[in-house]
Amino acid sequence: MGKLYLTHLGGLNVYCCTKCRAHLANKEEIISKQFQGRSGKAYLFASVVNVCLGDPEDRVFNSGEYNVRDVICLACLSIIGWRYEKSYEETQAYKEGKYIVEKAKILKCK
Ligand SMILES: [Zn+2]
Incomplete structure (x- = not known):
């Protein structure tokens, strides 16, 4: 595996x-924060960094x-959630391009 160049986010x-x-x-x-992941609570994010995407x-x-x-x-190839590419229900179209991340897969940086 080659060297990874990860994005470093600023702020607290x-x-x-x-x-x-x-x-x-x-x-x-x-x-x-009112979403359900595969294994419990999940958050809907507008964008995330340092990830790659699986097949649709x-x-x-x-x-x-x-x-x-x-x-x-x-960096570690864990599946942390999914991205909505296309909604087949018009009322749910706002989720398209957004990311679900399982709460259990993330923590606040210290
Ligand atoms: Zn990781």
Whole structure:
């Protein structure tokens, strides 16, 4: 594996990967904390950094069917959540391009 160049976020409210502590997002990017991930609570983020995306696939959630991609930490390759690519329900279209990150996969950087 080559050398990784990770983005370093500034400010006091940065969330990191629980496994490798790579910076993932600023608190200001949180749109909602009222989401459900695969294994519990999850946050909806407008944007995250230091991630790569899995292949697109259709998944059915409580709120409808979506085309999503897994969101993977670039530094340790943990799956931390998913990104909504396309909503098949018009009312849920605001989620498109946004990121769900499992609460258990992130923590506040110290
Ligand atoms: Zn990581």
